[in-house]
Amino acid sequence: MSIVYASSHLTKQQHLLGYYDGTKESKKEVVMESIKEMPNTAKISLDAKHNSAGLLSDIEQNNRFYLTQIKANQKFLKEDLIHTSEHLVADDVWSEIDKYHGRIDQRDYEIYAINTEMLHPR
Numbered sequence: 001m002s003i004v005y006a007s008s009h010l011t012k013q014q015h016l017l018g019y020y021d022g023t024k025e026s027k028k029e030v031v032m033e034s035i036k037e038m039p040n041t042a043k044i045s046l047d048a049k050h051n052s053a054g055l056l057s058d059i060e061q062n063n064r065f066y067l068t069q070i071k072a073n074q075k076f077l078k079e080d081l082i083h084t085s086e087h088l089v090a091d092d093v094w095s096e097i098d099k100y101h102g103r104i105d106q107r108d109y110e111i112y113a114i115n116t117e118m119l120h121p122r
Contacts, residue, residue, distance in 0.1 A: 002019065002020055002021075002022050002027070003016060003017075003018070003019055003020075004016075004017040004018050004019070004020055004027055004030045004031060004034075005017055006034065009043070009045070017030055017031065017034040018030040018033070018034065024049070028050065028052065028054075028055050031046075031050060031055065032055060032058050032059070035058075035059055035062065035064060036062055038064065040063050040064065042064060042065075043064075043065050043066075043067070044059065044064055044065065044066040044067070045066065045067040045068065046066060046067070046068040046069075047068075047069060048068070048069045048070055048071045048074070050068065051068045051069065051070055051074065051077075056068065084112060085110060085112065088112050088113075090110040090111060090112055091111045091112060091113055092109075092110075092111040093108075093109065093110050093111070094108075094109050095107065095108045095109070096109075
């Protein structure tokens, strides 16, 4: 059995959300049930493993605001975002470098205001 936890953006404290059986679908169910219990004003950020059309649609249908990330293996979404970034000017750009466990990770961020009417309904 595995646990699912959330971290507060403000306090950096972790909160136990629940337990799951180790499958991706089971973990997504725990995350979605927890999100439904959050106030409508909650802002949610998810890592790439939670970036699925079903979960994000459920979050949006429950009137929650979310931010998620993508990875290179999400080919079509990545291509759409690259295309968008070639035609819009970024509102903000920055980089972070983290050094831990013998690794150096660099993350580059670009923030764009996107008209949601341009996007596929999914």
